[in-house]
Amino acid sequence: MSLHVDAGAALAIDGGPPVRSAEAPWPRWPVAAPGAEDMLRQVLHSRQWAITSPHEGELFERRFAEMFAGYLGARHCVPTDHGSSALVIALESLGLSEGDAVLVPALTWVATATAVLRAGLLPVLADIDPRTGSMAAGALSEHPDIRAVVVVHWACGMADVPAIDAVAAPRGIAVIEDAAQAHGARWAGRAAGTLGRLGCFSMQHSKVLTCGEGGAVVTGDEVLAGQLEELRADSRRYRGRTPVGELPLAETATTMGANFCLSEFGAALLCAQLPLLDAQHVVRNRNYELLRQLLASVAGVRLLDRPPEQDALSLYEVPIIFDPLPAGSGNTWAAAALTAEISMRAYPPRAPLHRSPLLQPWKKSTIAGLAGRFAARHRDRVFPHAEYLARHAVLLHHSAFLGAERDMRDLARAVAKVARHAERTAGRD
Structure with missing residues (x-):
């Protein structure tokens, strides 16, 4: 499926023209049901x-x-x-x-x-x-x-x-x-x-x-x-x-x-x-499949694999995985760059739990015993796959997929634009 991207265009985050004007609205969430x-x-x-x-x-x-x-x-x-x-x-x-x-x-x-x-x-x-x-x-x-x-x-x-x-x-x-x-x-x-x-x-x-x-x-x-x-x-x-x-x-x-x-x-x-849920699934899933097709030929970026046994999708957040990222930059940069291109919030995943500031049980005195065991159990443990996704994925909320084909084409062009810049300036981890 063809996807035209101006390879020489500057990123919006660097002062270039965005893929999509801020005046073009994205679907909002939540959507109140009739009745x-x-x-x-x-x-x-x-x-x-x-x-x-x-x-x-x-x-x-x-x-x-x-x-x-x-x-x-x-x-x-x-x-x-x-x-x-x-x-x-x-x-x-x-x-x-x-x-x-x-x-x-x-x-x-x-x-x-x-x-x-x-x-x-x-x-x-x-x-x-x-x-x-x-x-x-x-x-x-x-x-x-x-x-x-x-x-x-x-x-x-x-x-x-x-x-x-x-x-x-x-x-x-x-x-x-x-x-x-x-x-x-x-x-x-x-x-x-x-x-x-x-x-x-x-x-x-x-x-x-x-x-x-x-x-x-x-x-x-x-x-x-x-x-x-x-x-x-x-x-x-x-x-x-x-x-x-x-x-x-x-x-x-x-x-x-x-x-x-x-x-x-x-x-x-x-x-x-x-x-309303299943009708919303139909719209989101159709748009997700279109995005997958549009990004299939874009180097350096991918979506999660879908196991063949998963025969029905439910989109909550859609991870866009940028494998190469600019030297000295992470997916926080990619999220900001994508947000600037499409005027819709894109954001990195939260930190894996072993380094999450939200999981510090030793700060709660009533579970001190469990907190000590938790800290000892995880001392020096590493989680490389969780770390990779946390550092390379950029997430989009499911509401973005409640729109039309044009929205997916804008999104794909923006992702491709960011991915091409990342490839040109890539560092490796």
Whole structure:
């Protein structure tokens, strides 16, 4: 597919003309669904603003749980107030012992690891597959003492959970999917979040399915589902038929929980937004494939590999990987250069967790024991594949892919322009 780029044009960051004028708008996020306002109004006047409200009628939280479980093909869904809370209660439901080791990838948002600490467990970092950005099955063999693994589907790709589970299951290791970036992605026809024992989702503002702040855990295990309900609602789970005016939660107390409940306003918004998701996937995925074709002949730049088993994409962030970068410059330069060309924010991934300023458990006195073990466990360890992507990828938010073909052509021309400058002035790492 042809892509015309003026090889001699100066970069916009250096004073040259940009590929795209700042007056040409990009799609904005979030996009309110038709009917969202009406559903929010229903909650406002229902006198049921939370699942702990006296019963007046059907709760949107129950409606969303059924809708999302049906969308994924899961048996059970337990909504939560945040994706981080979903990870915490998923880990707590496994019945592990205090301080047990849990494997997490080094390239992910910090909550994947801090949730492990919040559950009283020890996060152990693993390097990632450089082709996909996600953990691979081989990572488990390096850590004989782990009791669980949190597999993250990163950016717009999926980890090979069946391969990981094939290694984990004989060792009694529970597999949790962190599918916060993968709503609607599928592996050989099965939805992300349903491949492991538990699947965790975030519905935070930037996610493809959002209510501002929210989350959910899905599972096929009925016993775990009941435990999850208690863990997120102060040891209470849903009772059966509830008389008007009575609380819909019964104090079953088979375990001790906390309050991680999703509000009715968030649940109503998710009920409105979920029916839009697949149509948005169609637009984003079509544009992503066009971008892949346009960049196929551009030297020095690439997208993540897509395993053939991943038969449905869910774009959250799209990594553009610049293999050569100018001598003395990193992907912070590439992100700034790309932003200047297209007037849309492009940004580097966050630092891998072993050097993240957000993961410093020794700054929290109540987990001093775990913090000491975490520091000792990771002293002198290196994560070269996570480091490479963190230093060479530039990310684009999924909203950029909700536009038209022209947007992808502008984006491809801008990427090619930056890549050609990088090749001409390249340093090597």
